[in-house]
Amino acid sequence: MPAAGPAADTSPLPIVDLRGVRKRFANGLEALAGVDLTVKRGEFLSLLGPSGCGKSTLLRIVAGLVPPTGGTCQLSMGGQSGRRVASGGIGFVFQDPTLMPWSTVTNNVLLPFRIGGRLGSRERDRAAAAIRAVGLAGFERAYPRELSGGMRMRVSIARGLVTDPELLLLDEPFAALDEITRHALNDDLLRLWEERRPTILFVTHSVFESVYLSTRIAVMTARPGRVSADLAVDLPQQRNRATRSTPEYVAMCDRVSAALGQAIAAP
Amino acid sequence: MNRLAVRVIGPLVVGVLFVALWALIVWFFAMKPYVLPTPIEVAESLWTDGPSLLGSLWFTLGVTLLALAAAVLIGGLIAILFSLSRLIEISFFPYVVILQVTPLIAIAPLLIIWVHVASKALGSDDHPMIALLVCAWIVAFFPIVANTTAGLNSADRNLVALFRLYGATRWQTLWLLRMPTALPYFLTGVRISGGLALIGAVAAEFVAGTGGAETGLAYRILEAQYRLLTARLFAALILLSLTGVIIYLALDQLSRLILRRWHESADTGEEE
Numbered sequence: 001m002p003a004a005g006p007a008a009d010t011s012p013l014p015i016v017d018l019r020g021v022r023k024r025f026a027n028g029l030e031a032l033a034g035v036d037l038t039v040k041r042g043e044f045l046s047l048l049g050p051s052g053c054g055k056s057t058l059l060r061i062v063a064g065l066v067p068p069t070g071g072t073c074q075l076s077m078g079g080q081s082g083r084r085v086a087s088g089g090i091g092f093v094f095q096d097p098t099l100m101p102w103s104t105v106t107n108n109v110l111l112p113f114r115i116g117g118r119l120g121s122r123e124r125d126r127a128a129a130a131i132r133a134v135g136l137a138g139f140e141r142a143y144p145r146e147l148s149g150g151m152r153m154r155v156s157i158a159r160g161l162v163t164d165p166e167l168l169l170l171d172e173p174f175a176a177l178d179e180i181t182r183h184a185l186n187d188d189l190l191r192l193w194e195e196r197r198p199t200i201l202f203v204t205h206s207v208f209e210s211v212y213l214s215t216r217i218a219v220m221t222a223r224p225g226r227v228s229a230d231l232a233v234d235l236p237q238q239r240n241r242a243t244r245s246t247p248e249y250v251a252m253c254d255r256v257s258a259a260l261g262q263a264i265a266a267p
Numbered sequence: 268m269n270r271l272a273v274r275v276i277g278p279l280v281v282g283v284l285f286v287a288l289w290a291l292i293v294w295f296f297a298m299k300p301y302v303l304p305t306p307i308e309v310a311e312s313l314w315t316d317g318p319s320l321l322g323s324l325w326f327t328l329g330v331t332l333l334a335l336a337a338a339v340l341i342g343g344l345i346a347i348l349f350s351l352s353r354l355i356e357i358s359f360f361p362y363v364v365i366l367q368v369t370p371l372i373a374i375a376p377l378l379i380i381w382v383h384v385a386s387k388a389l390g391s392d393d394h395p396m397i398a399l400l401v402c403a404w405i406v407a408f409f410p411i412v413a414n415t416t417a418g419l420n421s422a423d424r425n426l427v428a429l430f431r432l433y434g435a436t437r438w439q440t441l442w443l444l445r446m447p448t449a450l451p452y453f454l455t456g457v458r459i460s461g462g463l464a465l466i467g468a469v470a471a472e473f474v475a476g477t478g479g480a481e482t483g484l485a486y487r488i489l490e491a492q493y494r495l496l497t498a499r500l501f502a503a504l505i506l507l508s509l510t511g512v513i514i515y516l517a518l519d520q521l522s523r524l525i526l527r528r529w530h531e532s533a534d535t536g537e538e539e
Contacts, residue, residue: 065428092432098425101529102447114443115433143529 013076014038015167015199016062022070023057031057033224034071041166044193044200046210048256049220050264055203058225059169062201063092077166088112091160091168091198095175097152099144099159105131106140109159116163130158133192150181154188161192168198172205183241186212190239207260211252212239219256221263229259304498312498313505320487320499324506327483330396330468331461331514334403338460341404342411343453349412350419350445351437367409371467375402375474399471399483406467411456418452419445451530454522461514469507 016039023032031054039045047055060066061073077089099108107114109130113123131140134154144152153173160168170189174182190213193200204210210217211233219229235248243249286306292298293305300308313320345363349356375398382398422445430440472485484503491500 060428063428063432065431088433090432092429094425094429096425098423098429100426100444100447102450103529111429111443112433115430115435115439145529 013074015041015076016201017074017076018058018062018071019074020071021058021061021068021073023054023061023066024069030224032061032068033226035220035226037218037227037230039167039199039201041199042197044202044213044215046202046204046214046217047220048204048207048210048217048260049225050222050260051205053220053222054225055205055220056171058220059092059171059201059203062167063090063169075167088116088163089166091163091165093153093156093160093168093170093173095172097144097149097156099152099155101144104141104143105136105147105155105158108144108155109162111159112163126164127158127162130162131155133161133195134158134188148181150177150185153177153181153185157185157189157192161196161198164196165198168200170200170202172203174209175205182209187240189213194237207253207256208244211235211249211256212244217256219259219263228263231256231259301495301497304501308498309501309505312496312502316499316502320484320503320506323482323484323487323503324510327465327468327472327485327507328510330399330403330471330483331465331510334400334407334468335457335461335464337400337404338407338411338464339457342408342456342460343415345408345412346415346419346449346453347441347446349416350449351441356416363409363412366405371402371406371470372474374405375471378402378471379475395475398475399468402471402474403464403467406470407460407464410459410463411453414452414456414459415449418449421452422448451522451526454518454525458515458518458522461518462511465507465511465514 016037018035018037021032021035022030024030035054035058047058049055057066061068062075100111103111106124106127109127110119110123113119113127128140131137134157136151136154136158139147139151144155147155156173160170174185177185186209189200202210202213214233217229217231217233218227219231220226221228233252235243235246235252289303290306293303304312345359349360378401379395379398382394382401386394386397419441422440426444427440430444435443468483469485472483473489484507488500488503488507491497491503
């Protein structure tokens with residue numbers, strides 16, 4: 001495993017600082033109505049909200065893929081701050097695995113390096129390590145269509161992690177998976193987060209998933225979305241299967257559910 | 268009975284029934300051989316005229332394959348050009364369509380005059396084959412342009428976003444993402460074009476009516492018609508269809524080979 005680089009950055013600025021971010025699409029649809037949110041370095045923040053509340057749009061704004069129509073999105077990474085950051089600083093995992101079907105697992109994971117124009121033995125080692133880290137050792141030469149849905153998602157996560165990004169953005173990555181696979185991937189994601197300590201911004205519409213994974217949850221209202229509640233998850237850092245049946249977990253889920261209920265009811 | 272046996276026996280039975288019906292009709296209506304020869308007369312003609320017909324087939328096949336190669340090359344390049352600039356695509360696509368929908372038979376005489384004049388102006392001998400090539404190419408290149416353009420434009424939107432996130436250049440996106448995405452579309456275009464190139468070559472030959480040393484199969488068909496050698500006409504026709512089938516099968520196999528590992532269309536259903 002390569003050294004955990006991301007945590008070394010001790011900049012006092014929050015890694016993501018969103019101020020009054022608005023988004024109105026060309027068709028007039030108002031997706032976001034003034035989102036204020038700061039993401040602290042090293043935290044696991046879930047964006048929780050009903051479908052179509054603009055969570056994914058917000059994630060794309062943070063990634064610099066979509067420009068906001070109002071407000072500011074400041075990133076502070078790798079000693080730089082501003083709108084954009086060096087490539088490889090951000091990893092993105094989509095709801096679909098979004099793999100290249102013509103490439104092997106290894107070549108899919110190597111994509112960020114290939115685009116960056118560096119593809120030496122060091123990069124290959126890092127890709128191999130990332131593939132091992134998501135439990136796919138032995139499948140390096142397989143093509144996506146030869147893998148199950150859960151395995152494809154693991155490849156996607158390996159690709160997101162391979163550059164050791166400071167910030168990992170995940171857009172409902174497990175929504176399409178069955179419950180058993182989803183729980184297994186939840187645990188894997190937590191383990192990877194503990195090992196590599198990237199800052200994680202995780203979009204989900206599952207209360208249970210957000211409580212299980214996060215250190216903090218930002219609840220969003222229905223469209224046009226804004227952050228209506230900001231809850232710290234005070235559960236022990238170490239989480240496992242047993243966590244899901246502790247009274248603390250259940251109580252936290254109740255609180256978050258209530259906040260989500262209010263967010264949906266709010267005008 | 269396994270599936271392969273059905274696949275072979277089924278069509279075979281239909282074929283045998285068809286030939287038997289054909290023989291029966293000739294016998295029952297006492298058809299003249301120049302109207303409808305018996306299957307045996309056609310087989311005889313295939314045997315006796317075969318060698319000389321094969322020579323003509325070789326010529327037609329040459330035109331077809333060269334036209335297909337040109338269609339792949341130029342069609343592919345046009346598609347890439349279209350995908351690079353929306354403005355170019357919008358401006359030129361209607362004319363590509365016009366070229367495609369105008370019946371080749373109607374353009375061929377013009378092309379033959381022009382190629383003749385051009386080769387004279389360049390001081391070279393008349394090359395009837397070039398006119399045939401241009402005709403066959405016009406018919407063959409459209410499916411490749413249309414399919415490949417569609418393929419180049421249908422890259423996964425999230426992958427496009429990912430490429431942007433990692434700072435990919437235009438060329439990287441084209442080379443690493445759009446072109447692989449377009450490959451199955453392109454190969455479908457090539458399969459269609461293979462058949463069309465043969466049709467184009469034959470149609471052009473009918474119009475050009477090339478005589479002399481270089482004569483293709485289409486001209487032999489015309490010749491057989493004039494001389495009422497209907498059995499030979501049938502023999503030439505059979506060779507032509509066989510050629511078309513072989514071209515299709517070869518391109519289909521090539522496409523399967525290329526897409527074997529990753530594309531659903533190449534799935535033979537034999538695994539698992």
